[in-house]
């Protein structure tokens with residue numbers, strides 16, 4: 001089997017349990033992500049999503065296991081991997097524009113100041129920020145605007161992998177919707193790979209090519225990889241009419257409501273856990289229903 005662009009191999013994370021022992025967050029988790037894919041991960045609180053993301057970002061070391069990107073084992077943070085957190089993590093003493101140019105100048109050291117500025121302004125415009133706003137400091141922006149800056153900053157650095165940890169968690173529904181659209185617009189114009197944590201099932205279906213489902217912790221597993229068999233471009237109001245929408249949604253709800261508990265706490269016992277691929281496609285069934293009857297010849 002050809003290895004994936006991002007390959008997570010036998011990842012194990014254990015922490016001290018505070019009673020002299022240790023508890024296992026997940027054990028021998030293995031999965032791959034292809035170049036250019038948009039993958040969301042869903043699972044109940046505490047199953048280990050942020051732990052996986054921090055390891056991918058190089059901000060934490062796993063107890064065991066390897067992560068390879070483009071065939072190379074990753075270690076420590078890198079400009080090849082950009083991170084967007086829920087709390088924006090902008091530099092408060094810099095203007096919006098400088099929050100973006102700061103990273104771009106480091107990423108592209110040979111560029112002139114003008115190239116860095118033009119590139120940064122172009123990415124801010126993609127997320128709807130222009131004019132006076134780009135000269136304001138983060139404290140003078142709304143929460144939605146700050147998150148737009150974080151997204152523009154991450155994409156402007158053109159990392160190979162973008163890690164989004166609940167980027168819209170703190171936003172109201174309307175702002176969330178607009179920024180989801182902007183995120184997809186920026187991502188569609190690149191070959192960047194996105195790995196995103198969300199708690200919102202509808203958001204995951206709207207954005208992702210694939211959704212990874214985690215069982216409850218401790219000893220959590222990435223149990224399923226659900227393909228989102230709904231063509232792009234997707235529109236939030238029309239997507240619900242697609243024949244696959246509720247079939248996929250029901251599957252996800254059922255997993256999170258029941259199977260995530262039933263499958264929980266099963267020790268890996270040295271086994272490598274790979275997610276099972278789930279492909280739900282009602283359009284194939286409909287097409288089969290409408291297939292012409294075979295002519296009967298006598």
Ligand SMILES: Nc1ncnc2c1ncn2[C@@H]1O[C@H](COP(=O)(O)OP(=O)(O)OP(=O)(O)O)[C@@H](O)[C@H]1O
Pocket residue numbers: 015016025043044045046047048049050051052217
């Ligand atoms: N540094 C740490 N030391 C000890 N335990 C930790 C540490 N970091 C995380 N944990 C524990 O590991 C488990 C997984 O945490 P993690 O934050 O990855 O979960 P999560 O799925 O991202 O949760 P949420 O959806 O609530 O953000 C939890 O039980 C958490 O308490």
